[in-house]
Amino acid sequence: MTTAGTTHGLLPTATGLAARRAVAALRNHNIDPAPLLRHVGLSERGLKEGEGRVSAAAQARLLELAADALHDRALGFHLATETNPRGAGLLFYVASAAKDLGEAIELFARYCRIVNEAIRVELTRRPDDLVVELRLVGVPRFQAAQNAEFAVAVIMNALREIAGPSVHPAKITLAHALNPDFPEFERFCGCPVEFGGPSDQLVFSSENLAAPLLTRDEHLLNALRPICDDAARLRETSGRTVRALVENEVHKLLPHGRARRRDVARKLAMSTRTLARKLASEGTTFEDVVDELRRSLALQYITTPGISLSQIAWLLGYEGSNSFNHAFRRWTGRPPSAARVERLLPAPQRPVGPQSSRGA
Numbered sequence: 001m002t003t004a005g006t007t008h009g010l011l012p013t014a015t016g017l018a019a020r021r022a023v024a025a026l027r028n029h030n031i032d033p034a035p036l037l038r039h040v041g042l043s044e045r046g047l048k049e050g051e052g053r054v055s056a057a058a059q060a061r062l063l064e065l066a067a068d069a070l071h072d073r074a075l076g077f078h079l080a081t082e083t084n085p086r087g088a089g090l091l092f093y094v095a096s097a098a099k100d101l102g103e104a105i106e107l108f109a110r111y112c113r114i115v116n117e118a119i120r121v122e123l124t125r126r127p128d129d130l131v132v133e134l135r136l137v138g139v140p141r142f143q144a145a146q147n148a149e150f151a152v153a154v155i156m157n158a159l160r161e162i163a164g165p166s167v168h169p170a171k172i173t174l175a176h177a178l179n180p181d182f183p184e185f186e187r188f189c190g191c192p193v194e195f196g197g198p199s200d201q202l203v204f205s206s207e208n209l210a211a212p213l214l215t216r217d218e219h220l221l222n223a224l225r226p227i228c229d230d231a232a233r234l235r236e237t238s239g240r241t242v243r244a245l246v247e248n249e250v251h252k253l254l255p256h257g258r259a260r261r262r263d264v265a266r267k268l269a270m271s272t273r274t275l276a277r278k279l280a281s282e283g284t285t286f287e288d289v290v291d292e293l294r295r296s297l298a299l300q301y302i303t304t305p306g307i308s309l310s311q312i313a314w315l316l317g318y319e320g321s322n323s324f325n326h327a328f329r330r331w332t333g334r335p336p337s338a339a340r341v342e343r344l345l346p347a348p349q350r351p352v353g354p355q356s357s358r359g360a
Contacts (some may be wrong), residue, residue: 012117013235017087020047020151020267021079022066029070030048036065039087056118058333064300065147073303076146077185080153085161088154094228096162097221102209104162106131108155111228112119113235119151121291127171130209134200136237140247141295149185150199155202170205173197175251177301177315198252202318240277246289254294254317261286295331298324302340311338 009260022042026033028289040058049055064336067075085092091114096357098104109121109132124131134151152172159167168190175197186193249267253259264286265275279285301312311325328336 005243012056012113014059014116014118014296015089016047016054016055017083018079018147019054019057019059021060021083022063022075022100023047023123025070025075025079026066031069033066036062036069038067049311057115060118060139060144060147063150064143067146068303074149074184076150077153077188080150080157081188083150083154083157085158085167086155088115088158090228090231092158094221094224095158095166096213096215097224098162098213099216099218100209100213101159101163101167101211102130104159104213105130107203110230114228114231116151119318128206130204130206131346132202132204134202136248138244140244140251140293141175142251142293142300143249145174145300148174148176150221153185153188153199154203162213163211164214166210167211169202169208171201171203173199173201173203175200177304177307241274241282243284243289243346246275246279246286247293250290250293251297254297254316257317257319259290259317276345291327294327298309298328298331298336302336311342312336 019042023033023037024127026036033044037047039282040057040061042054042062063076063079067073072078091108091111094111095104095107098107106123109123112121113117118136120135121323122133122135124133134148139147140150142356152174152356165169167255171191172189172193174193174195177196179218182193182195219254245268246264253263254268261272261275265272268275270278279289297316298312301307307315309324310321313321316327318324325335328339329332332339
């Protein structure tokens with residue numbers, strides 16, 4: 001059993017902030033989180049240990065399972081809007097001490113791995129704005145839609161806490177398929193939100209970047225910088241497996257019908273033989289990675305009413321609906337049309353009363 005205090009073999013790790021919020025939400029809806037935690041290799045006891053860390057991949061999987069259990073496809077976003085950004089600890093306080101929003105974002109990019117080693121932040125300055133790109137390493141992006149929305153919404157909460165409620169990006173792009181609750185997401189973020197992009201990005205105008213922070217404190221910043229530098233060095237880990245790299249490349253290439261071995265190998269700057277050898281050392285093959293990715297994506301897309309079955313087939317890189325239907329039957333034993341009806345049925349009503357409050 002994995003616990004928060006056990007990190008060997010679980011790199012990259014995270015503090016477990018999102019996982020704890022998910023467990024609390026399950027408890028509030030009278031759902032026992034223990035089976036879901038066991039499924040991803042976590043324990044509730046381990047999550048309560050304040051100094052421990054958890055597998056970032058396990059946390060991402062837990063949020064996806066909790067979203068299914070709660071019938072809430074925007075669970076990550078909803079959890080984040082109710083999360084105090086101070087829960088990020090040292091990362092929040094060092095960013096809050098910056099002189100303006102631009103410096104706060106730079107500090108966040110430099111030290112975010114203190115909270116989650118799987119997140120890498122790349123900043124690209126353009127003449128009129130700044131692109132903040134969030135990338136995952138060691139965690140397949142297709143398994144982290146809830147985690148991505150949680151991260152973006154927590155970032156927005158934190159920036160408004162330190163710079164005022166009027167702060168908003170010019171635009172947000174998310175790599176996963178459309179969230180049916182995106183109008184709510186847009187209202188919260190105060191800007192257009194696009195889904196299905198090449199990566200997760202927040203774009204801030206130069207005017208926004210110059211906004212002075214309400215919490216700026218030069219002395220606090222000078223005191224925290226060396227502490228953050230030391231903490232970040234402890235979290236200097238790539239967490240990169242070849243399988244995760246392949247999954248992320250295939251995810252981007254599938255809709256274009258170019259998720260072929262040679263194309264992925266070229267993207268990763270290696271030969272097809274080297275790619276096959278490295279995947280074999282991790283106990284898998286290119287074909288198995290692609291098939292598992294398609295299966296996982298199909299089960300995600302099937303719950304999104306705004307995407308037709310023919311569009312799902314295209315997103316998965318199939319030439320037509322028949323090929324997708326055959327694959328879906330092989331994965332699940334039933335046609336996608338039946339699975340869609342089953343998974344989109346309204347959630348059963350849970351009993352309300354003294355008995356249902358136990359464990360809340």
